[in-house]
Amino acid sequence: MxxxxxxxxxxxxxxxxxxxxxxxxxDGQASFRGWGGDLMKKEGxxxxxxxxxxxxxxxLEVVSHLPRILGNLKFCENDILQFNxxxxxxxxxxxxxxxxxxxxASRRIRVFYxxxxxxxxxxxSRVKTIRDTVDHMFVILPFEQEFYRKYGVNADFPGHPLLDxxxxxxxxxxxxxxxxxxGLEDKPLIxxxxxxxxxxxxxxxxxxxxxxxxxxxxxxxxxxAPSLPEAFYTSITGNAKVGxxxxxxxxxxxxxxxxLVTSGTATLETALMNVPQIVCYRGNAVSYEIARRIVKVDxxxxxxxxxxRSVVKELIQNDFTRESLDRELKQLLQPGNREPVLKGYRQVxxxxxxxGASGRxxxxxxxxxxxxxxx
Numbered sequence: 374m375x376x377x378x379x380x381x382x383x384x385x386x387x388x389x390x391x392x393x394x395x396x397x398x399x400d401g402q403a404s405f406r407g408w409g410g411d412l413m414k415k416e417g418x419x420x421x422x423x424x425x426x427x428x429x430x431x432x433l434e435v436v437s438h439l440p441r442i443l444g445n446l447k448f449c450e451n452d453i454l455q456f457n458x459x460x461x462x463x464x465x466x467x468x469x470x471x472x473x474x475x476x477x478a479s480r481r482i483r484v485f486y487x488x489x490x491x492x493x494x495x496x497x498s499r500v501k502t503i504r505d506t507v508d509h510m511f512v513i514l515p516f517e518q519e520f521y522r523k524y525g526v527n528a529d530f531p532g533h534p535l536l537d538x539x540x541x542x543x544x545x546x547x548x549x550x551x552x553x554x555x556g557l558e559d560k561p562l563i564x565x566x567x568x569x570x571x572x573x574x575x576x577x578x579x580x581x582x583x584x585x586x587x588x589x590x591x592x593x594x595x596x597x598a599p600s601l602p603e604a605f606y607t608s609i610t611g612n613a614k615v616g617x618x619x620x621x622x623x624x625x626x627x628x629x630x631x632x633l634v635t636s637g638t639a640t641l642e643t644a645l646m647n648v649p650q651i652v653c654y655r656g657n658a659v660s661y662e663i664a665r666r667i668v669k670v671d672x673x674x675x676x677x678x679x680x681x682r683s684v685v686k687e688l689i690q691n692d693f694t695r696e697s698l699d700r701e702l703k704q705l706l707q708p709g710n711r712e713p714v715l716k717g718y719r720q721v722x723x724x725x726x727x728x729g730a731s732g733r734x735x736x737x738x739x740x741x742x743x744x745x746x747x748x
Contacts, residue, residue, distance in 0.1 A: 374400055374742060378407035378418060379449070379473060380467030383569040383598060384638040386410030386424055388488060388513075388534045388731070389464045389651035393418055395735035406456050408449070409464075410600065412418075421452055425600045445469070450476050453558040460742055463507075466486050471502055478506035487511045488534075489521070500524045509741055511734045515678060515724050531733035532726025535638070537719055539623065539645040540728055546624045555618050560592040563702070564625045564632040564648065565615070569598035575609060576655055577635045582613045583695040584633075584702060631705055633698065634648045640685070641675040642719055649714045651686050651701050652676070655693045676717070679724055683715030 394631040397403050397417065410596035414420050422445065423628040446469065446690050453461065453473070460483045463470040467490030477484050489512045492499050503510065503526055510521050510528040521528035552559060567578040578595070585593050594616040597606055618625055622639075626632060626646040634640050636654040644652045671677075676684050683693065686701050688694075704710060716726040 374403055374459040375456065376403060376405045376407075376460055376462055377453055377456055377463065378409065378413070378462045378472055379466065380407070380413065380424065380464040381469055382424055383410060385464040385466055385488065387538065389413050389418075389462075390416045390463075391534055391537055392462070392730040392735055393486060394707045395732045396738065398741045399735055403737065405454075406458070406464075408624045417430060424451075427528065428491045429618055446472055449473055451478065452689060453482065454480070458482065460738070462738070464485055464491065467492075467499070471499060471506075474506040475502065481509050483511050483742070485511060485741075486748075487586060488513050489517050492520075500526065509737075511737065513730065514675075515726070516679075529734070529737050530726065531737060532730030533641075534734070535641055535645055536722075536728045537731045538723055539642065543623065545627045546621075548628045550719045551621075551624050551628050555594075555615050555616060555621075557592055557594065560590060562625070562629040563588065563591050563593050564622075564629040564634075564643075565593055566622070566632060566634040566643065567595065568635040568637065568639070569600065571601065571605065573635060574598070574601065574605075577653055578606075578609050580655070580693060580698060581653070582610060582615060584676060584699045585613055585615060587699050588702070594625055594629075596616060596625050631702065633702070636687070636689075638675065641679075641721075644676045644685070644718045645728040647715055647718055649685075649705050649711050650676075650703060651698065653693050653698070654687075654689050656690070676721055680717055681719050682717075684714060684721065704724050 378389050380386050388410045389409055391414060393405055393416040406421065407413065407418050408422040409418060409420060410424040461477045463474060463484065463486045465488040474484050484507045485505045486503065489510055504524060510526055512518055512521065512528055512530050513533045516532040518528045565581050567574045567581060595606060597617050597619040599620045623646060626643060626648050627693060629648050632643050632648045632650040634643050634650045634652055636652050640650065640652050654673055672687060673689060674685060674687055677687065688697055688701065
C-alpha cells in the first residue's frame, strides 16, 4: 500500500519513523512519501519537505509566515494527489494537518491521525473537524480515547510510543565514556533541554544560562537539536560555562542529576529517563495572553497532565525568571526531594500502556486498511 505521512516537528519525525518501521514489517509492499525529518528518511520515506522548514511558534509567528504556510498547503495538496496514497497519516502538527485532513476528505482519501492535537486543552470545537474528516484517531495519552469517543470519533489507544524509544535495553554511554567523548569534567550534570525550534530555544535558553553561576559544583550541558547548527547555540551561550552535545539527549539525561526542560514532549522523555526536572515555558507575550484565555487545563507539562496532579514544578511565562529558576533548582537538588518526583514518574509510566505502542498502532492501521471500511 501507499502511505503519505506528514510530521511537522522533531517529535513527530521520531514517532513517525518508528511507525513507518512497523508498517514496513507488516506490509511488504509499502511505499512511503511525506513531510518529516532525517529519521523518517532513514526508514525509507521519500521526503518532499523537511521539518527544519516547517516549525513556527505562537499566533503572531504563524501570522508573519502565513504566505509561506499557505504555499506549503497548496504544494502538499497537489503532491498528495499526484502520489495517490491508500491512506494519509497525519502526525500531530494540527495547524497544518487539520487543513490537509479537510482537503483529503473532500477527495475521498482515507485519513488516519496519529498523535492527537491537544484539543482537550483548547479548541475542542475542532473535534467536529476531526469527526468529519478523519477516519480513525490513534491517540497516545490514556484519557484521549474517552475524550474522542464522547464526541463520536473512532479512537484507539495503542500506548505511548516514547516507551518504544526509552526502554531498559537501550544502549547508552556510561558516565566515564560520555564525559570523555564530550570533554566534560567529572561534576554532577544538569541537562538543559531548551526545545528544538529556533524561536523557542532563543527564548528559553537565555534564562536557563543565567542560573549557572549559582551552581559552581555542577556542570550544565545543553541537549542541542540535531536540526540546528552548532553556531546557533554559540551565538546564544557566548562565554557561559556550559557544554553542548548534539544527538545525545538520552545519554545526557541518563547521566544527569536534574534537568531544566522546555514544555513539550521532552518533559515526558525526561520523566521516563527518571531525571527530576523543572518545566519551563515563556512565549511571545501577546501569543501567551491569547492562549491563556483559551486553554482549559491546569498544567502544561505532559507529566502533570497525565498524572492529573503536580509531579514536577512548572515555571510559566512571568514565573520563568532567573530568580525563580535558581530557587526551584536548589530545592530540587536537596536530599529527599528526588524520591517524590520519581514516585510520580513511576505512576505516569504505568498509565502509558507499556512498550510496543508503535507496533500496535501499525497493526491496527493495516487491519483497518484491509477492511472494506474503517467506520
